[in-house]
Amino acid sequence: MTKIAILGRPNVGKSSYFNRLLSKRCAIVDDEAGTTRDYISNMLEIDDTSIELIDTAGLNLHKNDPFSLQATLALEIADAIVMIVDGKTGPQLEDKNIAKLLLKSKKPLVLAINKIDHEEQEIPHSFSQLGIKKMFGISALHNRNCFEPIESLVAVLPPEAPEPKNMGPKVAILGLCNVGKSTLTNAFINQERLATSTIPGTTRDSISITLIHNDKPYTFIDTAGIKRRNLKVELVEKLAFLRTKQALKEADLVLLLLDATKGMSAKEKKIMNMIEEEGKSVCILLNKWDLVKNIRQEHVTKALKMQIPYLKHCPFLCISAKTKLNLEKIFPHIEHLLNERNKRIPTGKLNQFLEKVMQQRPPAMLKGKRLRIYYTTQAGTSPPTFLLFVNYKNLMQKTYIQYLKNQFRKAFQFSGAPINVYLKSHAKH
Numbered sequence: 001m002t003k004i005a006i007l008g009r010p011n012v013g014k015s016s017y018f019n020r021l022l023s024k025r026c027a028i029v030d031d032e033a034g035t036t037r038d039y040i041s042n043m044l045e046i047d048d049t050s051i052e053l054i055d056t057a058g059l060n061l062h063k064n065d066p067f068s069l070q071a072t073l074a075l076e077i078a079d080a081i082v083m084i085v086d087g088k089t090g091p092q093l094e095d096k097n098i099a100k101l102l103l104k105s106k107k108p109l110v111l112a113i114n115k116i117d118h119e120e121q122e123i124p125h126s127f128s129q130l131g132i133k134k135m136f137g138i139s140a141l142h143n144r145n146c147f148e149p150i151e152s153l154v155a156v157l158p159p160e161a162p163e164p165k166n167m168g169p170k171v172a173i174l175g176l177c178n179v180g181k182s183t184l185t186n187a188f189i190n191q192e193r194l195a196t197s198t199i200p201g202t203t204r205d206s207i208s209i210t211l212i213h214n215d216k217p218y219t220f221i222d223t224a225g226i227k228r229r230n231l232k233v234e235l236v237e238k239l240a241f242l243r244t245k246q247a248l249k250e251a252d253l254v255l256l257l258l259d260a261t262k263g264m265s266a267k268e269k270k271i272m273n274m275i276e277e278e279g280k281s282v283c284i285l286l287n288k289w290d291l292v293k294n295i296r297q298e299h300v301t302k303a304l305k306m307q308i309p310y311l312k313h314c315p316f317l318c319i320s321a322k323t324k325l326n327l328e329k330i331f332p333h334i335e336h337l338l339n340e341r342n343k344r345i346p347t348g349k350l351n352q353f354l355e356k357v358m359q360q361r362p363p364a365m366l367k368g369k370r371l372r373i374y375y376t377t378q379a380g381t382s383p384p385t386f387l388l389f390v391n392y393k394n395l396m397q398k399t400y401i402q403y404l405k406n407q408f409r410k411a412f413q414f415s416g417a418p419i420n421v422y423l424k425s426h427a428k429h
Contacts, residue, residue, distance in 0.1 A: 005078035016140035018055035080108040168217030175257035184321040371395035389426035
């Protein structure tokens with residue numbers, strides 16, 4: 001999706017402009033704004049083009065650091081830029097520093113001069129010294145000419161290529177730097193028949209390859225490739241995090257690579273939490289197994305499952321992307337995960353199961369009342385989702401929800417997939 005960043009120094013009206021664009025003349029694709037510590041973004045459509053609009057509210061400039069980390073991050077991931085300046089104060093030194101860096105990026109760039117509130121007001125000629133050719137006088141407050149800068153950028157950006165059909169399941173390859181993601185991707189390329197060429201993206205993109213295995217297409221999303229030496233370590237980590245989040249949203253399931261010689265770090269635990277929150281199935285690949293000596297696989301996997309309970313239902317596979325150890329076993333694992341997350345259980349069988357597990361352990365009393373679960377049904381797949389009809393939702397305790405999820409797994413497996421359980425009050429007379 002095309003990304004357009006709104007940049008500028010503080011108090012020039014960036015957030016007002018951002019909010020104006022999202023509230024007028026546009027169809028909001030996603031009502032929930034995506035946020036990070038670094039910027040706010042939201043989706044809109046303009047001229048039949050889907051756009052992710054990025055607001056870098058709170059940009060602070062310093063003498064020794066004329067471009068903050070926040071702005072650098074937005075600039076790295078953006079396809080085009082709208083620079084906002086204050087038409088009443090005229091160009092400031094900070095404006096000049098920002099314009100210089102934006103021009104250096106070579107990305108499509110326009111200047112939006114805010115607070116030009118009346119039609120008869122002219123754009124101050126002094127802003128031409130910023131060196132940005134396309135200038136627009138706008139008023140975020142009065143909704144004047146707000147869409148012209150965006151429309152001019154959309155007109156010069158290349159159209160997004162339509163996604164080819166029959167790309168097969170999308171499999172994200174996630175993991176920390178130097179864990180072997182690109183080595184694994186390259187091993188797939190060398191081992192299997194490519195259906196399309198590799199597609200290297202910009203600095204903000206992942207790399208996707210589609211290949212054929214046993215006459216079936218698979219698309220792998222590799223999140224590696226941030227190797228810009230001129231970027232700060234903190235920025236590289238943030239870009240990697242954003243790339244991981246985007247790959248997760250696009251993927252049907254995940255291959256999480258761990259370095260078998262190091263175990264699981266706090267950052268990898270965070271990735272696991274993200275995978276669970278996104279409702280994705282996951283297979284854990286212990287890479288660099290060729291370097292492990294005198295340790296049995298079951299001992300390693302047992303230790304990892306003790307660290308993170310979510311891993312108890314996830315398949316593990318010891319591999320070496322370098323020596324191609326066990327790579328042929330990855331595809332059967334992918335198929336197994338897809339089958340498990342799309343599994344559907346008949347309603348009659350579900351309710352027989354529910355009656356049995358409730359007899360084994362009835363819900364506890366809470367404030368003199370007992371939870372009653374009348375029946376259940378599977379509301380969806382991918383991930384498996386169940387709806388319980390109960391007398392009072394507030395009587396359901398988290399421990400009992402977890403008990404039910406554990407029993408679901410014992411009865412129906414759902415290997416590698418998170419299980420969602422929702423409640424609906426249902427008065428029964």
